[in-house]
Amino acid sequence: MSDAFVTRSLDEIRFWSRIMKEHSLFLRLGFRAEDTQLIAEANHFQAIFEDIERRSHVFSVDTDPQTIRAFNTEVQNAATHIWAFKRRILGLILQCKLPGGTNFPLLVDHVSREANYFRNRLDELNRGRLEPLHDAIIDENLFFLKIMADHAKFIGHLLDPSERKLVDQAREFSHEFDQLVFQAIDLSSMRPQSQTVPLLSQFVDENKVSVKSLRDFKKTASDLIEQCRIKSIIHPLLADHVFREAERFLIILDMFDQSLSGHKVNKREILF
Structure with missing residues (x-):
């Protein structure tokens, strides 16, 4: 399974390090x-x-694998530091010490949850203690459904209010994913x-339909x-960023679907 460990580790790092880099920019x-x-600290983390x-x-x-294990440890340490940075920013915002900034508290909490997810995943990989399939299905969905619900809220707030149809669509997605989060809970x-x-199969199938939409x-x-072609204050990179995270979630859901259906999942792909 050493090749699976290496592949999974590199997959996680390649995806989430790019996400962390972009969080720093945002x-x-x-x-x-x-x-x-x-x-200066944000530039440093970027x-x-x-x-x-x-x-x-x-x-x-x-x-x-030992080289990758050492790399995982290094990256986990970096993820822990950016997580602490994000939580410190959240504290400053909630204590009204950064008035006039444009980072929503929910957005800062959101990006800190992703950093925490990243560092925990690397720790699990190094320890060889990934969750059993049935637990992973529920916990991964709980994490990503909340992420998707947040994205819909951010899009709705960052679109220009005059884009009424798109704002309404974003709000509908926000409500839909809030309900899916409650179902997962x-x-x-x-x-x-x-x-x-x-x-679990019904749970995965229902979520796949919503995530695809x-x-x-x-x-x-x-x-x-x-x-x-539309009016917003959404950075083009942020729009692509949230799209990639939805694509990531769909890949994970497809893996769960295959596993529950009894299909063998390629070891070189995302394993749970």
Whole structure:
């Protein structure tokens, strides 16, 4: 399984280091001009994760697992530091010490949850203690459904209010994913009795339908923003960023679907 460990580790690092790098940029753009120390820290983290992303592509599936284990530890340490940075920013905002900035508290909490997810995943990989399939299905969905619900809220708030149809669509997605989060919480609280293949299969299938719709909405919005065809204050990179995260969730859901259907999942792909 050493090749699976290497492949999974590199997959996680390549995806999430890019996400962390972009978080640093988005946070920096939301700071006030006078927040020079926070801007410098954001730039520092952007450079760190840009370097991690670059270095991750130097390795291959044939790289010695011990080398990757050491790399995981290094990246986990960086993810822990950016998580602490994000939580500190959240504290400053909630204590009204950064008035006039444009980073929503929910957005800062959101990006900190993703950093926490990233560092925990690397720790699990290094320890060889990934969750059993049925637990992973519920916990991954709980995490990503909340992420998708947040995205819909951010899109709705960052579109120009005059884009009424798109704002309404974003609000509808926000409500839909809030309901899916509540369903996931209920399924989780019923564990282990709820962890039957029929229930989990329905859970995954229902979520796939909703995530595909949201993914397509994000793609359309991203294209329209890139072409300057709608009014918003959404950075084009942010639009692409949330689209990629929806795509990531769909890949994970497809893996769960295959596993529950009894299909063998390729070890070189995302494993749970």
